[in-house]
Amino acid sequence: xxxxxxxxxxxxxxxxxxxxxxxxxxxxxxxxxxxxxxxxxxxxxxxxxxxxxxxxxxxxxxxxxxxxxxxxxxxxxxxxxxxxxxxxxxxxxxxxxxxxxxxxxxxxxxxxxxxxxxxxxxxxxxxxxxxxxxxxxxxxxxxxxxxxxxxxxxxxxxxxxxxxxxxxxxxxxxxxxxxxxxxxxxxxxxxxxxxxxxxxxxxxxxxxxxxxxxxxxxxxxx
Amino acid sequence: xxxxxxxxxxxxxxxxxxxxxxxxxxxxxxxxxxxxxxxxxxxxxxxxxxxxxxxxxxxxxxxxxxxxxxxxxxxxxxxxxxxxxxxxxxxxxxxxxxxxxxxxxxxxxxxxxxxxxxxxxxxxxxxxxxxxxxxxxxxxxxxxxxxxxxxxxxxxxxxxxxxxxxxxxxxxxxxxxxxxxxxxxxxxxxxxxxxxxxxxxxxxxxxxxxxxxxxxxxxxxxxxxxxxxxxxxxxxxxxxxxxxxxxxxxxxxxxxxxxxxxxxxxxxxxxxxxxxxxxxxxxxxxxxxxxxxxxxxxxxxxxxxxxxxxxxxxxxxxxxxxxxxxxxxxxxxxxxxxxxxxxxxxxxxxxxxxxxxxxxxxxxxxxxxxxxxxxxxxxxxxxxxxxxxxxx
Numbered sequence: 001x002x003x004x005x006x007x008x009x010x011x012x013x014x015x016x017x018x019x020x021x022x023x024x025x026x027x028x029x030x031x032x033x034x035x036x037x038x039x040x041x042x043x044x045x046x047x048x049x050x051x052x053x054x055x056x057x058x059x060x061x062x063x064x065x066x067x068x069x070x071x072x073x074x075x076x077x078x079x080x081x082x083x084x085x086x087x088x089x090x091x092x093x094x095x096x097x098x099x100x101x102x103x104x105x106x107x108x109x110x111x112x113x114x115x116x117x118x119x120x121x122x123x124x125x126x127x128x129x130x131x132x133x134x135x136x137x138x139x140x141x142x143x144x145x146x147x148x149x150x151x152x153x154x155x156x157x158x159x160x161x162x163x164x165x166x167x168x169x170x171x172x173x174x175x176x177x178x179x180x181x182x183x184x185x186x187x188x189x190x191x192x193x194x195x196x197x198x199x200x201x202x203x204x205x206x207x208x209x210x211x212x213x214x215x216x217x218x219x220x221x222x
Numbered sequence: 223x224x225x226x227x228x229x230x231x232x233x234x235x236x237x238x239x240x241x242x243x244x245x246x247x248x249x250x251x252x253x254x255x256x257x258x259x260x261x262x263x264x265x266x267x268x269x270x271x272x273x274x275x276x277x278x279x280x281x282x283x284x285x286x287x288x289x290x291x292x293x294x295x296x297x298x299x300x301x302x303x304x305x306x307x308x309x310x311x312x313x314x315x316x317x318x319x320x321x322x323x324x325x326x327x328x329x330x331x332x333x334x335x336x337x338x339x340x341x342x343x344x345x346x347x348x349x350x351x352x353x354x355x356x357x358x359x360x361x362x363x364x365x366x367x368x369x370x371x372x373x374x375x376x377x378x379x380x381x382x383x384x385x386x387x388x389x390x391x392x393x394x395x396x397x398x399x400x401x402x403x404x405x406x407x408x409x410x411x412x413x414x415x416x417x418x419x420x421x422x423x424x425x426x427x428x429x430x431x432x433x434x435x436x437x438x439x440x441x442x443x444x445x446x447x448x449x450x451x452x453x454x455x456x457x458x459x460x461x462x463x464x465x466x467x468x469x470x471x472x473x474x475x476x477x478x479x480x481x482x483x484x485x486x487x488x489x490x491x492x493x494x495x496x497x498x499x500x501x502x503x504x505x506x507x508x509x510x511x512x513x514x515x516x517x518x519x520x521x522x523x524x525x526x527x528x529x530x531x532x533x534x535x536x537x538x539x540x541x542x543x544x545x546x547x548x549x550x551x552x553x554x555x556x557x558x559x560x561x562x563x564x565x566x567x568x569x570x571x572x573x574x575x576x577x578x579x580x581x582x583x584x585x586x587x588x589x590x591x592x593x594x595x596x597x598x599x600x601x602x603x604x605x606x607x608x609x610x611x612x613x614x
Contacts, residue, residue, distance in 0.1 A: 051567050072571065079569030090564040094236030095229070106225035107570035107578075113225070137236075 001027045001161065001193045002048060007057035009047060018043055020057070020216045025209075027062075027160075030184065030194040032204050035213025041197040042087065044213075045163045048195070049082050050074035062160055076110040083154030083192070085164040085183075089146045091153075093139035097130060098122070100138050101153045111157055124152050128182055144175045148182065155186045162187050164196040168203065180206060223577065230581035240554070241586065247547060248590035249597070251540040255533060256594065257601045262529055264605040266522055272408060273514035275345075277495055278318065278487040280308055280502070283510045290517040293484040295409045296325040296333035303481035306418075308509055310478060315501065317494040318487040319344075324421045325413075325483050328382045329397070332367045334414045336421025336482075344488060347410055351375055352401030355417050358471060359463025362401040366411035373399050378462075379414060381424045395424045396462035407606060422473065422480050423463070430471035431459045487511070555579070 004023040010016065018040040025031050033041050046052040047059055050066045053074075059067045061081065069077060078084075091100045099106075101121045105113035125131045128148040133141060141149065147167065154162060164183060168176035180203055187194040196207070204210050234241040272294050281289040282302035291297035303326075312320035321344055324336035339354065341347075342362075352375030355362055361379055363371070373379060377399045397416065405411055422428045434451040437443060445452040463471060473480070489495035502511040555562070562575055570578075601608070 049567075075569045075571060084567065086564070086567065090567070092561060092564070094233045099229075099232065103229075103565075104568050106229055107565060107568060107574050110569070 001025050003060040005058055007054045009054045028191055028193055030208045032207040032210045033197045033213055039213040041213050042165055045165055049084055050078050079104050079108050080110050080157055081160050083159035083162040085150050085154045085167045087165040089150040091138035091146055091149055096135050096137055097149050098134040100149055101156055121156055128152050147179055158190050159192055161193045166197055226577045226581040229578055230585055234582055234585050244586050245589045247543050249593045251543050252594040253597050255536045256598055260601050260605055265609045268609055269518045273518040276514045279484050279512045279514055280487055280509055281484040286512050286517050290514045292325055293323050296335055296413055300326050301483055306480045307478040309485045312485055312487050317498040318489040321486040322418050322482045323484045324418050327424050329379050329414050330371055332412055332414050336416050336418040347406055348404045349401045350404035358419055359397055360400045361397040362415045364403050364411040364413045365405035368402040375400055393459055393461045428473040430467050431457050
């Protein structure tokens with residue numbers, strides 16, 4: 001599913017460099033990425049999603065070389081094929097929960113907002129336990145509810161790959177297992193591959209595979 | 223664009239205080255010059271229409287503007303008086319109909335206009351309630367004045383003294399309201415019309431008092447003899463003209479010397495007007511004849527010069543406000559950098575992000591334009607009354 005070869009990336013200020021000789025996941029695999037803070041886990045997710053472009057090497061997702069796509073195609077690929085659960089949920093406070101979930105459909109032509117999509121969004125929110133919160137503003141939600149709304153937004157376009165950056169961070173034990181179950185169930189239901197960054201070692205046994213990021217070379221010169 | 227507008231609408235309605243402030247600023251920038259334009263257009267229309275309907279005005283030499291403004295709008299600035307002889311002279315030419323106007327006194331801040339019945343026909347004024355002037359001491363009042371003062375036919379209205387300490391002892395006159403005019407949407411609506419003789423009574427030129435020939439009170443009569451009676455200030459002066467005392471009212475001196483503020487001359491035709499104007503070209507005449515249209519056009523030229531300065535000031539203020547709005551948007555972009563990054567990470571192009579921000583501007587400008595239009599409609603609907611109450 002994901003294939004990375006001879007990847008090298010540095011931020012413009014040159015203070016952080018990441019080198020990954022090889023990294024691979026298979027379809028429908030659930031992989032945990034662990035490692036110390038600043039190791040470049042989020043950077044890797046950004047490179048896979050096409051938010052950042054490697055200086056060298058290649059990132060391939062489902063046979064498509066993401067890093068070789070032009071800007072517009074990379075964006076379309078990201079929005080249609082990848083579901084990204086961001087570290088801080090990245091919900092927009094001025095939109096209600098339903099509008100946040102449907103937001104990707106309103107900002108690109110790659111997705112079409114139809115009545116069926118709306119129904120599916122409401123259904124998905126119901127499955128994630130926020131079906132009764134659709135009309136509430138994102139700013140009025142609890143942390144757990146925000147996390148579910150962010151997961152809902154990531155899963156609605158039925159992605160082949162779900163990237164979760166600390167999706168269970170800052171949650172109490174009961175909730176973090178619940179959220180993880182939701183992510184796993186959703187990924188299973190959508191037959192998606194899951195690549196999740198986590199610091200929580202309690203969660204690791206649930207994944208198919210755990211990749212320790214310290215095996216890759218990261219330099220933080222700051 | 224529809225989705226961008228939807229998201230932008232959510233944003234602007236979520237940040238109501240910011241949106242409200244921006245909308246208010248943009249609305250004011252648009253509204254102020256446009257409203258000024260509407261009011262000036264209306265004032266130009268009203269000034270010119272009144273001026274155009276008044277062919278010629280004869281008055282004392284001096285300020286042409288004061289003469290025209292007093293004759294047409296019963297303005298506070300009273301021109302030097304002329305005598306009734308001026309009206310007789312216009313009549314003697316046979317070129318125009320003279321309508322005397324004596325607009326000097328006030329009754330509860332409304333102008334008292336002494337004139338003849340020709341004035342009502344000339345202005346097309348119609349009695350809505352009551353009847354026309356018939357006797358000395360009667361008044362017919364304009365529709366707005368009647369409304370404001372709460373007067374109807376049968377009521378009374380007392381003239382206001384010109385000064386608080388009027389040592390000359392001219393008493394206010396209690397006038398009988400006999401008619402109320404239909405609304406004319408002109409300065410006539412605010413006026414109190416009386417016969418010129420009644421205006422002279424208000425001035426003290428004509429008066430009525432107890433009969434000195436029959437009074438025997440020694441404290442009133444100081445001397446009697448040679449057909450003359452000398453009375454002191456204790457003599458009862460009538461402050462109201464009634465059927466019982468109307469015969470006692472009399473005028474001293476020659477009527478042709480009695481004052482007027484102006485004479486409206488209504489020529490039979492254009493040529494007669496031109497000929498009449500020629501009669502007043504001599505340098506030694508104390509009178510001047512004016513075409514109110516010329517005077518008002520001169521006034522409007524000055525007003526428009528002032529408007530140009532005002533437009534420039536509004537332009538500079540508008541530019542400063544626009545720059546402030548641009549600054550607000552620029553600062554809000556910095557504050558919203560995280561949100562913009564999120565939208566970008568989700569898969570939004572920079573073009574779409576620009577479209578989202580443009581949609582916010584469109585909404586704010588659109589709301590401002592809508593409010594501005596509504597306000598302009600209101601100003602336009604009430605511009606007639608506004609101009610009359612503010613400027614005329």
